[in-house]
Amino acid sequence: MPERRSASWFGLDGKLGFVHRSKLYNRGGSPEMFDGRPVIGIASSASDLAPCNAHLRQVAEAVKRGVLMAGGVPMEFPTISIGETLMRPSAMLFRNLMAMDVEETLRANPLDGVVLLGGCDKTVPAQVMGALSVDLPTVMVTGGPALNGRFRGEAVGSGTHVWKFSEEVRAGRMSACEFRSAEACLSRSAGHCTTMGTASTMACVTEALGLSLPGSATIPAVDAGRARIAEQAGQRIVAMADEGLAPSRFLDRRSFENAVRVNAAIGGSTNAVVHLLAMAGRAEVDLALDDFDRLAADVPLLVDLLPSGRFLMEEFHDAGGLPAVIRELGDLVDGAAMTINGRTLAENCADAPNWRPEVVRSRKDPVAPPGSHTAVLRGNLAPDGAVLKLSAASPELTRHTGPALVFDTIEDYDAQKDSPELPVTPDTVLVVRNAGPVGYPGMPEIGNLAIPKKMLDQGVRDMVRITDGRMSGTSYGTVVLHVAPEAAAGGPLALLRSGDRVTLDVPARRLEMDVPEAELTARASGSADSFKKAPTRGAGWAGLYRSQVNQADTGADLDFLTGRRGHAVPRRPF
Known part of the structure; x- marks a missing residue:
């Protein structure tokens, strides 16, 4: 011991x-x-300002029970809580701040292990990032999805149906009153999004990494099973403290490769790319953007969930949850990777049942074949890379050339999108820039641009869209995201002008603008009115963030936070 x-x-x-x-x-x-006795921290992101996390107070009580049952001393403490629904300008701006909060609280206090409690999109990666840098024995307990939404007798999903309904209102097929009546129908209980958005994705990815107990990712927030798994986590962390089982002892390259492949199999959010890169950076594991394309190339889409399929998280849990997926993946994952319970990933999932094969499909009958994962694109518009979620894109648009229509801010686009004078056709490539880590700041989820009203009236439901920002994991469409370097950091996206021809060729993994190199050089030298310099640093957290944040292709962490710094006892206070 x-x-x-x-x-x-x-x-x-x-x-x-x-x-x-x-x-x-x-x-x-x-x-x-x-x-x-081992002193166990319970890092809770419960907050009324983050509705997906509000119920974590009750989850913390279950963890405490488990710690006490196993002979430990539980110490609950709050962390920053960042929620997608209320925070401005973007919850992503505060992910690294929350990671710092968790990291320094763990390091500064008398803790032998920690249970992390998070739910909404950024809270899980933020807490994991902080804990990996400290390297104490760690268990992640996610808050679980809400109950399925119900509207007019049909199941409706968080986020995905919001985008669908809002477009229906703009197209004149749904009234504003009907739209308003759907609000409460999508939020029927405590918990995070019911679709395979970023919250569900990160819960599954964390389980695939081996940082959560098997089967925990999909348990609904209000299911008694959520309290039971939290109690088991409390018991397990005491044993891990006795064993000295810190993440550095089992979390390795195999773990992250498994997470990348699982993300492809579940149709996970593109946000998992930027979060896994940041988490790997804290764990000192060599993971690169191109790995998300290469490692997932032979992985089929197995989980039939919105926004890439039909069902919601309740059905996924009923089917058997993530263990059913991992068992079906078989030799596509490295089953020898270790997990927090001291068993391998393969051992944890060897007997996992699949009760609903229409939800978790077999490799012989997948939702989509291998190659339907998140594609990594490169070219003179994105020399350091960009991503596109193939399972949510329109196949006919994955090879497309058209004229760019460029907007310097999302506010500019929103002000003009409904104008009948907007110079747009179905072939137009919509571009919004200055939405990256530095530019906004914080890389907001604006990528799934609303289709212009003029196009909706013509029956157009998808167009090629490009941004250096992100999009919600609940979104869908042919959207190129995370363009790096971003425009505000001097990336070539800043040089693009309306009317320039842009080519998206997903099979060839290309994203190009048809502009001669000499013209780009001239634009970069300042001759182009549209070229924007990076914003000034500014004050406070946003200023520090802008001056130190890495680009999306490496995880958008702050440059001075990457790597493990350990948990040495701080100097005495007196």
Whole structure:
């Protein structure tokens, strides 16, 4: 058994030991709290400002029960909570700040292990990033999806149906009153999005990495099974503290390769790319953007879920959840990768049943064949890469050439999208730039641009769209995202002008603008009115973020945060 880190606080004699122990007696505890039992942190992102995370207070109570049952001392503490639904300008702006919060709280306090509680999109990667840098024994417990939405007798999914309904209103096929009445129908319970959006994706990806207990990702938030798995996590983290089982002892290249392949099999969010790259950077695992294309090339889409399929997370859980997918993937994943319970991924899933084969499909009868994953594109518009989710794109648009219609901000686009004078045809390539990590700042989810009203009236439902920003995992369409380098950092997207011909060729993995190199050089030298310099740094967190953030192709972490820095005991306070 390793020496308890918490003993450097609670095992001291004299004044320091007195101070550290004395205040904790106000909890009504006894001296047995300090007899060498493992002290377990419970990092909770519960917040009324992040509706997907509000129920985590109850989940924390279940974790505490498990810690106590296993003989540990639970210490719950709050972290920043970042939710997609309310935060502006983008929750992504605050992912790295939340990771810093988690990292420094873990390092500064007498903890022997930690259970992370997160739900909404950015909270899970943020907490994992912080914990990986500290490298304490760690278990991730996600909050679980909400119950399926129901509207007019039919199942409706978070996000995906919002985008669908809003376009129906703009096309005149749904009234504003009907649209408003659907609001509460999509949010029937506590929990995160019911589709395979980013929250569901990151829960599944974290389980695939081996950082969550098997079967935990898909349990609905209000299911009693969510409390049971949280209690089991509390028990397991005590054993991990006894074993000294930190992430660095089992999380390796195989783990991340498995996560990439699982992301392809479930039709996961494009946001998983930027989050997994950042998490790998903290774990000091060599993972690159091109790996998402290469590793997933032979992986079929197996899970029939919105936005790439028909069903929702409740049905996925009923089918058997992620273990059913991993068992079906078989030799497409590395089953020898270790997980938090001390067993391999293959051992965890060897007997996993699939109760609903129409939801979790077989490799012989997939939702879509291999090659339907997130494609990585390169060319003179994106020399460092861009991504496109093939399973959510229109096949006829994956080879397309058309004139660009360029907007410098999403606000510019929104102000003009419904104008009958907008110079747009079905062949037009819509471009919104200055939406990357530096440019917005924070890389917002604006990529799934609303189709111009003029096109909706003609029956057009998809167009090629390009941005250096992101899109929600619940979105769909032929959308090129994460263009790197971004426009605000001097990337070639800043040089594109309306009328330039743009070619998207997904089979060839190309994204090109048909502009001579000499003309691009002239535009870059300042002759183009549309060229925008990177914004000034500014003040506060946004200023620090803009000055230090990496580009999307490496995970958009802050450059001084990558890597493990360990959990050495801080210097004494007196």
